[in-house]
Amino acid sequence: MRGLNKVTLIGNLGNDPEFQKLEGNTSVAKFSLATTESYKDKYGQTHTTTDWHTVVLWRSLADLAYKYLQKGSLVYAEGRLKTRSYDDKEGSKRYVTEVVADQIIMLDKKAVDNE
Amino acid sequence: MRGLNKVTLIGNLGNDPEFQKLEGNTSVAKFSLATTESYKDKYGQTHTTTDWHTVVLWRSLADLAYKYLQKGSLVYAEGRLKTRSYDDKEGSKRYVTEVVADQIIMLDKKAVDNE
Amino acid sequence: MRGLNKVTLIGNLGNDPEFQKLEGNTSVAKFSLATTESYKDKYGQTHTTTDWHTVVLWRSLADLAYKYLQKGSLVYAEGRLKTRSYDDKEGSKRYVTEVVADQIIMLDKKAVDNE
Amino acid sequence: MRGLNKVTLIGNLGNDPEFQKLEGNTSVAKFSLATTESYKDKYGQTHTTTDWHTVVLWRSLADLAYKYLQKGSLVYAEGRLKTRSYDDKEGSKRYVTEVVADQIIMLDKKAVDNE
DNA sequence: TTTT
DNA sequence: TTTT
Numbered sequence: 186m187r188g189l190n191k192v193t194l195i196g197n198l199g200n201d202p203e204f205q206k207l208e209g210n211t212s213v214a215k216f217s218l219a220t221t222e223s224y225k226d227k228y229g230q231t232h233t234t235t236d237w238h239t240v241v242l243w244r245s246l247a248d249l250a251y252k253y254l255q256k257g258s259l260v261y262a263e264g265r266l267k268t269r270s271y272d273d274k275e276g277s278k279r280y281v282t283e284v285v286a287d288q289i290i291m292l293d294k295k296a297v298d299n300e
Numbered sequence: 301m302r303g304l305n306k307v308t309l310i311g312n313l314g315n316d317p318e319f320q321k322l323e324g325n326t327s328v329a330k331f332s333l334a335t336t337e338s339y340k341d342k343y344g345q346t347h348t349t350t351d352w353h354t355v356v357l358w359r360s361l362a363d364l365a366y367k368y369l370q371k372g373s374l375v376y377a378e379g380r381l382k383t384r385s386y387d388d389k390e391g392s393k394r395y396v397t398e399v400v401a402d403q404i405i406m407l408d409k410k411a412v413d414n415e
Numbered sequence: 416m417r418g419l420n421k422v423t424l425i426g427n428l429g430n431d432p433e434f435q436k437l438e439g440n441t442s443v444a445k446f447s448l449a450t451t452e453s454y455k456d457k458y459g460q461t462h463t464t465t466d467w468h469t470v471v472l473w474r475s476l477a478d479l480a481y482k483y484l485q486k487g488s489l490v491y492a493e494g495r496l497k498t499r500s501y502d503d504k505e506g507s508k509r510y511v512t513e514v515v516a517d518q519i520i521m522l523d524k525k526a527v528d529n530e
Numbered sequence: 531m532r533g534l535n536k537v538t539l540i541g542n543l544g545n546d547p548e549f550q551k552l553e554g555n556t557s558v559a560k561f562s563l564a565t566t567e568s569y570k571d572k573y574g575q576t577h578t579t580t581d582w583h584t585v586v587l588w589r590s591l592a593d594l595a596y597k598y599l600q601k602g603s604l605v606y607a608e609g610r611l612k613t614r615s616y617d618d619k620e621g622s623k624r625y626v627t628e629v630v631a632d633q634i635i636m637l638d639k640k641a642v643d644n645e
Numbered sequence: 646t647t648t649t
Numbered sequence: 650t651t652t653t
Contacts, residue, residue, distance in 0.1 A: 266381070496629075544651045
């Protein structure tokens with residue numbers, strides 16, 4: 186009860202969610218989310234940066250995402266940052282940081298009407 | 301003005317901040333931050349997970365961090381998620397995700413007294 | 416540097432923004448924002464609660480709001496909680512709590528196309 | 531699933547939590563929380579503003595607060611904004627806005643050691 | 646790889 | 650009404 190680890194994102198999906206059923210019938214979904222921000226440099230010129238995030242969803246949230254979200258959907262996602270390690274094919278350790286979401290708000294008219 | 305990319309963390313530094321002056325006299329500081337959460341499993345047993353995050357600070361925030369933070373300090377950090385890529389010594393692409401903080405609140409009595 | 420006071424809302428405007436120019440040509444805008452949440456009770460029945468918030472914007476954000484937002488617009492608003500007191504016509508003290516926003520993201524297609 | 535209503539605060543309690551058992555043995559606790567922010571005006575002078583918030587806790591969180599928090603304690607509180615109305619003794623409607631917290635992190639060494 |  |  187002493188730590189806080191929270192991520193909040195609003196952005197568009199870069200791909201359709203990948204969906205999987207794990208052992209024990211647990212659902213997982215994963216997608217890329219692009220967050221785009223504009224800022225003005227000191228010459229008054231507008232620049233745009235895009236950051237890409239890997240969002241992972243479990244259980245009923247994964248089912249919802251698979252059913253209603255698609256490439257291009259606009260969503261609010263809230264969750265926590267989690268860095269996993271794995272061994273690549275050369276046998277060296279690699280790290281990947283993901284956002285494990287526990288809340289999703291669909292911001293597209295389309296998506297919401299379906300709900 | 302259409303995206304949101306925000307991370308908020310409360311945790312303890314795992315090391316003293318590494319500090320660097322870049323060209324143009326720009327300050328950068330970097331440290332590892334551990335966020336710890338407890339949860340009860342279905343048998344009522346308490347488990348603890350720790351996530352480690354790389355926090356990067358620029359300019360005056362870097363100076364502050366270098367001056368007042370140290371291994372063990374408790375801080376609130378707020379910023380955005382940023383994934384950089386680089387080529388490792390074998391020439392293959394590697395990715396690293398960092399939290400670029402734009403606000404730090406020092407939560408240690410000690411740190412605050414110094415300020 | 417020791418406190419945090421942050422509010423984040425996603426909801427729809429309940430009215431067109433009220434806009435005013437104060438002395439010194441400072442812009443202020445104000446609107447009501449409804450945030451709606453659904454939850455299931457212990458009988459599995461879905462309930463919906465709506466909370467209303469007064470959102471206040473200053474300067475260029477006020478101008479933006481006045482130009483692009485209207486009754487029904489969907490927005491993300493971030494800011495801080497502020498309680499003001501005033502004397503009502505009977506001369507007794509009244510309190511009103513507002514969200515002073517420093518960031519607005521327009522989530523309507525319509526609004527964004529105009530920008 | 532279309533709205534977001536979230537408040538995050540870091541500050542000190544202005545009083546010991548008031549604690550009550552409601553019908554059905556439900557616990558409620560309430561306290562004032564001060565969030566203090568400093569900023570520099572255009573003359574470089576530092577100013578300090580304090581905002582006061584009413585924080586309400588239910589059930590096990592209320593029990594925790596009553597047990598471990600006291601006047602002066604430093605806490606992180608997260609929850610949602612809720613405006614209630616009531617009739618004052620003159621019979622006119624009054625509104626009060628509270629933060630209904632669903633997460634509390636105790637940031638005092640003291641408090642944490644007790645936990 | 647998204648969106649405006 | 651808090652805290653530094």
